[in-house]
Structure formats: structure tokens, C-alpha cells
Amino acid sequence: MxxxxxxxxxxxxxxxxxxxxxxxxxxYPMPTVEDGDGPILQSFADPIGCKPLSELARGRKNACILICDITRPVPNGRLLPPLIDTLIKAGIDHEQILILVATGLHRPNEGEELRELIGSDEIFSSIRIENHFARDREAHVDFGVTSAGIPIGIDRRFVEADLRLVTGLVEPHFMAGYSGGRKVVAPGVAYQDTILSFHTAHVLEHPRAVNCVMDGNPLHEAQIEIIRRIGEIYAVNVAIDDKRLLGRITFGEIETSHLEAVRFMRRYAEVDVxxxxxxxxxxxxxxxxxxxxxxxxxxxxxxxxxxxxxxxxxxxxxxxxxxxxxxxxxxxxxxxxxxxxxxxxxxxxxxxxxxxxxxxxxxxxxxxxxxxxxxxxxxxxxxxxxxxxxxxxxxxxxxxxxxxxxxxxxxxxxxxxxxxxxxxxxxx
Missing domain, CATH: 3.90.226.30 (LarA, C-terminal domain)
Incomplete structure (x- = not known):
């Protein structure tokens, strides 16, 4: 055997x-989407809870796109080119687009590793790409505290962008239930005090702070409260199969598009035994x-x-x-x-x-x-x-x-x- x-x-x-x-x-066997930009562009044109991306981008001065760091196998090489092309066609100059690596408290991604993360040499050479640094207090905007007393500090480059976009991989997460969506914002581009308050024992020992559970999960609830405090964020969430082929792409308002991607992923990643x-x-x-x-x-x-x-x-x-x-x-x-x-x-x-x-x-x-x-x-x-x-x-x-x-x-x-x-x- x-x-x-x-x-x-x-x-x-x-x-x-x-x-x-x-x-x-x-x-469980997951259907996959066809190759090429078509399915991605279709998700932009048929969004969840908002206008199509081309309309959202029209008239905006600049855009900030969050991407996960090197620890997540997000197919950025497939997602970023049509995403950025849509923004440019809508009138945002390529010099006014920032890709911000949502490192949380992880180390920065640089050099060839950053090129690998971006997955597209054209994007790597033509678009500004920077890392988030959670320990730099002055680089974050203070939004006060959550209802549970968690301080909210979010990267200024993201907060002050005219159009805020998030890309993420939706997969089971052993603390937050599922990754992607709101998690790319917090802890992704959060200040260290926010992240450290997320991860105290009284949060992580909660019986609902576990894999695949979001309802009643204190970590998820804090993340939702934070993105609502920031306001107007849009997300591209993807789900992948066991061969890392795209199974689902959802674009839309960050909360509702993420929930739709989670609903899809639950059918395949949670396996009854x-x-x-x-x-x-x-x-x-x-x-x-x-x-x-x-x-x-x-x-x-x-x-x-x-x-x-x-x-x-x-x-x-x-x-x-x-x-x-x-x-x-x-x-x-x-x-x-x-x-x-x-x-x-x-x-x-x-x-x-x-x-x-x-x-x-x-x-x-x-x-x-x-x-x-x-x-x-x-x-x-x-x-x-x-x-x-x-x-x-x-x-x-x-x-x-x-x-x-x-x-x-x-x-x-x-x-x-x-x-x-x-x-x-x-x-x-």
C-alpha cells in the first residue's frame, strides 16, 4: 500500500x-474554472454586493491592492494582471496603483521571493510593490478600539487609498475559521497592538476560535468590526482544489463576497469521517x-x-x-x-x-x-x-x-x- x-x-x-x-x-472533488482571464473578468463584471469593478474604479485617483504574503499559495500571477488592467482601463494611472503585501507580523517579502509572490514579471516591473510593517506605529491610522477593547490600527497606505482592494485565499484557518477577506486586512495590515490583542489566550481558548467556525468566533467578530470601521473595501477571494487549480472566484463587497467564497469552500474542505x-x-x-x-x-x-x-x-x-x-x-x-x-x-x-x-x-x-x-x-x-x-x-x-x-x-x-x-x- x-x-x-x-x-x-x-x-x-x-x-x-x-x-x-x-x-x-x-x-471532495471540486469543479475548476477554465484557464485564462475570462472567469476572473466575469467575476469583476458580476460582483456580489457592489457595482462592477470597472464602475467602482472610474473617477478614483489611486488604488491599493492587498495581497497575502509568501506563506499562502494565492495564484497572484493569474489574478493581478486582469485586476490591474481593469483599473488602468477605468482611468487609474499605473503609477497610482500600489500592491501592499499583507505581512501581519511576518517578515517582509523581498527580491526574488517577491517576484515569485507576484507571479507576473510584467506586474513586478511596472507596479509599485511594498511590504506592510506592523511595528511602525506612525505608519498606521488609529480607529479607536473594538467593542471588546481591541485597539484598531491599520496601515495608512491602505486606509488613505481612494480605492481599497483585497485579494485572498479562502481556506480553513485554525483560529479565525476561514482565511481570506477580512483577515487580509486584520491582521494582514494591522498595527502590532491590534495583532497582539487578537491573539491573547482569552480569545484563542474560546471554544469557537477554531477551524471552519465563524459564527460566534471572537477573532472573526473582531475582524468584521474592524473592516466595518474602515468602510468601503472590495475583495477578490479565490478557492483552490488539491492541485491548486482555481475552483471559485468571488469579487465584491469584502464581507459578502468572502462569505460566498466560504460557503463554496465548506462543501469541499470539510470532510465527514x-x-x-x-x-x-x-x-x-x-x-x-x-x-x-x-x-x-x-x-x-x-x-x-x-x-x-x-x-x-x-x-x-x-x-x-x-x-x-x-x-x-x-x-x-x-x-x-x-x-x-x-x-x-x-x-x-x-x-x-x-x-x-x-x-x-x-x-x-x-x-x-x-x-x-x-x-x-x-x-x-x-x-x-x-x-x-x-x-x-x-x-x-x-x-x-x-x-x-x-x-x-x-x-x-x-x-x-x-x-x-x-x-x-x-x-x-
Missing amino acids: EFSLLYGRSDLTINLPPSIGIREIVK DRKFGTIITSAGGYPLDRTYYQTVKGMVSPLDILQEGGTIIIASECSEGMGSGEFVTAQEEFCRRGTDGFMKMLARRSVALIDEWQTEMLIKPLRHGSIQLYTTGLSEGDLARTGIEPVTDLREAIMESVHRQGDSEIAVIPEGPYVVPRYRSAG
């Missing part, structure tokens, strides 16, 4: 004996998501609903860039010193989170229910000691040992990692 996992820019293939039953959990498993094999989603251990945590959280109590999640992630930020490394070291209870008690005392410690908090969620093992070729011995989980060097051997330990020869395999969220649904 053979299966493959997304790993870096290629796949890992594992062979198991026929005595092992493999339940492969993948997205009729049993729980003692052994789950998954990935961190392959390149570009699995470049760091920080992003790898998402793949550990996604299959929680089908993990038997005391079971094992084995995750494969290249981690070609190592652990992630220095702040995340510090949080991991603190976790390794204090243990689960001590680390969570420390977080519970904070009214504002420290940068990137929330990812360690999310790592703790699956550890409360079972064990996690990591296969990677990108981390040093020192980094492996900071992961807080058990490293393995042979995936086949780790699977066979888990099967023996669990006393269950059927395993769950999730090749696409966090892009698929299995839901336990009893057969009865």
Missing part, C-alpha cells in the same frame, strides 16, 4: 504492508506553508476532531527556513522549560500576547489529546529540541510503531494537511 504527502515543492511517498488499512482524507483514529499521518501543506515549524503547527491542529484520545499525529514538514521568528523560538523554549500547565498559566496572566507565542499555544491543543511526531529535513538538532514534540527520522517506521502501540491497523492519511479539515460524524 502506498500514499504520498505534500512536502516542500514535491511529495513524500511511503510504502506500507498490505496489513495496514489506509483511509485517505482529501477534499465516520470514525476516529489512533494514528493520523498528515503534512503541513507543502510549499510555501511548510517553510517553517511555526506554520507547521496548523497541520497538527486540523485533524483533532478525528484523533482518538491518546492517539498519535505524525506530521511531515520540510521546514526549509527553520523554526520561524526569533520570538516564536523564545516561546518554544519557554514552553519546553515550563511544560503545558506552566506555559498556559503564564499566558492566562497576559492582557496582550507576546509576538508569535500564540502558535505555541495552538501546539498545546493537540498535545492535550495525544502525542505528535515530526518528520523534517530542515531543522537542526538544536531546533528539534525546541519543537516540544518527538522527532522521527523514518516515517514508515514511525507509522508501524504507532499502529502497534495503538492496536489499530487502520490509519488516517491527510496528504494536503491543514487545507482539509476532517469532521467526525458517527455512522449511527
Whole structure:
């Protein structure tokens, strides 16, 4: 029996004996849109909750387009050319169009990496492209606070643009329910105090701050309140299949167009499974998501609903860039010193989170229910000691040992990692 996992820019293939039953959990088959600009231009002409893009752009002095950073496989090379061409034809000079990379608190994307992110040499060479810097206080407009007391600071370049546009990938998100839409604005181009207030333990430990849940999710509700405070934002949201082909494009008012894309994606990314498993094999989603251990945590959280109590999640992630930020490394070291209870008690005392410690908090969620093992070729011995989980060097051997330990020869395999969220649904 053979299966493959997304790993870096290629796949890992594992062979198991026929005595092992493999339940492969993948997205439901998704229809895809035809190649070319036609489907994208059609979404601009047939928007959700607003006028067509060509009419919205007419008479505007300038435009700011938010794009996700390098951690998201958004097909910018396909989206940006017809988007920018539509703006120029409507009368906005190309020099008055800014592409702003919504980095949140991630590092900036520069050089060849930025060219790769844009996906079009013509756009890369002709349109101004800049990164968001969340730690620069003066670069943000103060909108006061949300009803929950979260301070609102948003990148001035976006706020002051005459036409504000967002592009985003709609996929399950382990805190905000689904990514895309409002999330590209906050935390995408939010001030650090906004982001740090989003990620406190009292928000992330809320039972609704989980994958695929938006109703009653405090993070989602804060994001919606923020985009409404800013006013007039339009979004191009896309959904992709397991081969990263476009399945849906929605353009329109940011809130309503995003919800339509979420409704579409739910039908494919949320997969019903009729049993729980003692052994789950998954990935961190392959390149570009699995470049760091920080992003790898998402793949550990996604299959929680089908993990038997005391079971094992084995995750494969290249981690070609190592652990992630220095702040995340510090949080991991603190976790390794204090243990689960001590680390969570420390977080519970904070009214504002420290940068990137929330990812360690999310790592703790699956550890409360079972064990996690990591296969990677990108981390040093020192980094492996900071992961807080058990490293393995042979995936086949780790699977066979888990099967023996669990006393269950059927395993769950999730090749696409966090892009698929299995839901336990009893057969009865």
C-alpha cells in the first residue's frame, strides 16, 4: 500500500504492508474554472454586493491592492494582471496603483521571493510593490478600539487609498475559521497592538476560535468590526482544489463576497469521517506553508476532531527556513522549560500576547489529546529540541510503531494537511 504527502515543492511517498488499512482524507472533488482571464473578468463584471469593478474604479485617483504574503499559495500571477488592467482601463494611472503585501507580523517579502509572490514579471516591473510593517506605529491610522477593547490600527497606505482592494485565499484557518477577506486586512495590515490583542489566550481558548467556525468566533467578530470601521473595501477571494487549480472566484463587497467564497469552500474542505483514529499521518501543506515549524503547527491542529484520545499525529514538514521568528523560538523554549500547565498559566496572566507565542499555544491543543511526531529535513538538532514534540527520522517506521502501540491497523492519511479539515460524524 502506498500514499504520498505534500512536502516542500514535491511529495513524500511511503510504502506500507498490505496489513495496514489506509483511509485517505482529501477534499471532495471540486469543479475548476477554465484557464485564462475570462472567469476572473466575469467575476469583476458580476460582483456580489457592489457595482462592477470597472464602475467602482472610474473617477478614483489611486488604488491599493492587498495581497497575502509568501506563506499562502494565492495564484497572484493569474489574478493581478486582469485586476490591474481593469483599473488602468477605468482611468487609474499605473503609477497610482500600489500592491501592499499583507505581512501581519511576518517578515517582509523581498527580491526574488517577491517576484515569485507576484507571479507576473510584467506586474513586478511596472507596479509599485511594498511590504506592510506592523511595528511602525506612525505608519498606521488609529480607529479607536473594538467593542471588546481591541485597539484598531491599520496601515495608512491602505486606509488613505481612494480605492481599497483585497485579494485572498479562502481556506480553513485554525483560529479565525476561514482565511481570506477580512483577515487580509486584520491582521494582514494591522498595527502590532491590534495583532497582539487578537491573539491573547482569552480569545484563542474560546471554544469557537477554531477551524471552519465563524459564527460566534471572537477573532472573526473582531475582524468584521474592524473592516466595518474602515468602510468601503472590495475583495477578490479565490478557492483552490488539491492541485491548486482555481475552483471559485468571488469579487465584491469584502464581507459578502468572502462569505460566498466560504460557503463554496465548506462543501469541499470539510470532510465527514465516520470514525476516529489512533494514528493520523498528515503534512503541513507543502510549499510555501511548510517553510517553517511555526506554520507547521496548523497541520497538527486540523485533524483533532478525528484523533482518538491518546492517539498519535505524525506530521511531515520540510521546514526549509527553520523554526520561524526569533520570538516564536523564545516561546518554544519557554514552553519546553515550563511544560503545558506552566506555559498556559503564564499566558492566562497576559492582557496582550507576546509576538508569535500564540502558535505555541495552538501546539498545546493537540498535545492535550495525544502525542505528535515530526518528520523534517530542515531543522537542526538544536531546533528539534525546541519543537516540544518527538522527532522521527523514518516515517514508515514511525507509522508501524504507532499502529502497534495503538492496536489499530487502520490509519488516517491527510496528504494536503491543514487545507482539509476532517469532521467526525458517527455512522449511527
